[in-house]
Amino acid sequence: MIRLQNVTKTYKRGGDDEVVALDDVSIDVDKGEFVFVVGPSGSGKSTFMRLLTREQFPDEGEIWVAGKNLVSLRSWKVPMLRREIGYVFQDFKLLPNKTVYENVAFAMEVIGKSRREIERRVPEVLELVGLEGKAQALPHELSGGQQQRVSVARAFVNNPRILLCDEPTGNLDPTTSVGIMKLLDRINRTGATVVMATHDQHIVDSMRRRVIELENGHVVRDQSRGVYGYAG
Amino acid sequence: MRWIYVLTEALKGLRRNLMMTVAVILSVTVSLTLLGASLLLSEQVELATDDWVGQVEVSIFLCDGRTCPEITEEQREQLETDLEEHQVVEEVFYESKQEAYDRFVELFSDQPNLIESVDADVLPASFRVRLQNPQLFAVIADEFAAYPGVEEIVDQRQVLDQFLRFTNVIRNAALIVAVIQLVAAGVLIANTIRVAAFARREQTSIMKLVGASNWYIRLPFVMEGVFAGVLGALVSWGLLWASVPRVAAQLRQEIELMPFIGASEVIAIGPLLLASGAGIAALASVLALRRFLDV
Incomplete structure (x- = not known):
């Protein structure tokens, strides 16, 4: 489902100063897997996620996502790639002047789904994330955990094959985080591949899923049923 | 969409x-x-x-008996032949009084008052002349101004x-x-x-x-x-x-x-x-x- 082959990505930081974000990295993720990507800030986690949505372009190497070669993908086809991917952010990124229902429906509207399809699918997904009673609420009326549920609902509403989560529990307290992880687990069980970048040691340790650890742009560990650090 | x-x-x-x-x-x-x-x-x-004025560069208006004796048939033919044979002239055509009036009516069809105020008889007949080189107006003016029956020679370009x-x-x-x-x-x-x-x-x-x-x-x-x-x-x-x-x-x-x-x-x-x-x-x-x- 996701394959990186000898991928290198560097950022120019004025003049000849270069920062190597990913250095000759190769990663394979199969369909239906649940993968944690861990590592300190600046280890290359964000770059990895951005390469998958074609927000960034690799300097070297090959990337395949959902059967598409991202290096040779024409830019007008990028929207099609992104319809295969759901994206959950640390800071939710909900539209503040739209209700919960409208925020989720928005993701369907802008890719041209019909009104009937939207009216059928949005309540279904809100029920999946446990927010069926909050459809008409505005984001600021919700707790952080509820807002993140809306964000997950929006990411999942178009039935993506891949769910990318960038520190989804970073702004949430531990109890709420567990709820979000249960939700992501449930989505994973429907067949979606989940890739989650995180700093949250407890979550990684309790889930016991595959862990890829990055450090200074290298994969230093790739372990199925792993924990956050060697110490654990 | x-x-x-x-x-x-x-x-x-x-x-x-x-x-x-x-x-x-x-x-x-x-x-x-x-x-x-x-x-x-x-x-x-x-x-x-x-x-x-169309493509016309020189208009030679002919006398109709109002300000000078009306041009005779003979004088008119002589003038036409001389014009046609003149080396600086490219093209000549004759516009009778009736034709002049018809054109006038057509041109000012949006101003019925003006048309009414003009008699069909008032507009003079003319020779309309196109020159090989428009700058040569003086040559024509000099040569034909003295012809009998010519009332006035006008350089339309100058007016324009x-x-x-x-x-x-x-x-x-x-x-x-x-x-x-x-x-x-x-x-x-x-x-x-x-x-x-x-x-x-x-x-x-x-x-x-x-x-x-x-x-x-x-x-x-x-x-x-x-x-x-x-x-x-x-x-x-x-x-x-x-x-x-x-x-x-x-x-x-x-x-x-x-x-x-x-x-x-x-x-x-x-x-x-x-x-x-x-x-x-x-x-x-x-x-x-x-x-x-x-x-």
């Missing part, structure tokens, strides 16, 4: 940014009014010159030249200002659209990540610009429609014997004004968004 979405987003954007929208509309109005005015002036010149020079200066000035103003309007539109895109960057970044196509993201912004452009064009059209026929009517009273454009010519340039307004706005918007909204 859901057009309702595109249109409501565009209208929302225009309302949110009302002052800028007003500035864009006014600036488009000014530029297109000038553009329209210079186009209409060109049409006026064409109408006045083409229909008035002053008129043409004057209108050309005005038209070119209007055209230059129109183009500069149009560029300014384009820059203003580009800037407005960029501000609008910046104000909605959260929304667009989400649209990008859920896979909305580029045009789906851009179209509301482009439509926002095009709305303002078309609105400006409509206002300028209205201004021209309200003013040009009035000015023409005024001039018609002061300058006799010249046809003027009217409301129908103003209406005819409308589509062009609308297309220019929409075109410049669309172009400016697309350019403004090209870098801002790239994937």
Whole structure:
């Protein structure tokens, strides 16, 4: 489902100063897997996620996502790639002047789904994330955990094959985080591949899923049923 | 593509940014009014010159017995032969009194009062002459002025030249200002659209990540610009429609014997004004968004 082959990505930081974000990295993720990507800030986690949505372009190497070669993908086809991917952010990124229902429906509207399809699918997904009673609420009326549920609902509403989560529990307290992880687990069980970048040691340790650890742009560990650090 | 979405987003954007929208509309109005005015002036010149004298450079008016003894058949034939054989003459044709009147009636069909005031008999017959080189008017004037039965020889180009020079200066000035103003309007539109895109960057970044196509993201912004452009064009059209026929009517009273454009010519340039307004706005918007909204 996701394959990186000898991928290198560097950022120019004025003049000849270069920062190597990913250095000759190769990663394979199969369909239906649940993968944690861990590592300190600046280890290359964000770059990895951005390469998958074609927000960034690799300097070297090959990337395949959902059967598409991202290096040779024409830019007008990028929207099609992104319809295969759901994206959950640390800071939710909900539209503040739209209700919960409208925020989720928005993701369907802008890719041209019909009104009937939207009216059928949005309540279904809100029920999946446990927010069926909050459809008409505005984001600021919700707790952080509820807002993140809306964000997950929006990411999942178009039935993506891949769910990318960038520190989804970073702004949430531990109890709420567990709820979000249960939700992501449930989505994973429907067949979606989940890739989650995180700093949250407890979550990684309790889930016991595959862990890829990055450090200074290298994969230093790739372990199925792993924990956050060697110490654990 | 859901057009309702595109249109409501565009209208929302225009309302949110009302002052800028007003500035864009006014600036488009000014530029297109000038553009329209210079186009209409060109049409006026064409109408006045083409229909008035056509390709004729020299008119030789013949005596009809009013101010000088009427030309005889013999004199007329002699004059025609001499003209045709003259080396600087390219083409000669004769216009009888009746033909002169018919042309007059046709030319001023929009001014029945003028036609009524002129007798069919008043207009003189003439030879209309085209020269190989228009500068050689003096040669013809010298040689034929003394012919019996010739009343007057007129260099039509000279009559026209002053008129043409004057209108050309005005038209070119209007055209230059129109183009500069149009560029300014384009820059203003580009800037407005960029501000609008910046104000909605959260929304667009989400649209990008859920896979909305580029045009789906851009179209509301482009439509926002095009709305303002078309609105400006409509206002300028209205201004021209309200003013040009009035000015023409005024001039018609002061300058006799010249046809003027009217409301129908103003209406005819409308589509062009609308297309220019929409075109410049669309172009400016697309350019403004090209870098801002790239994937």
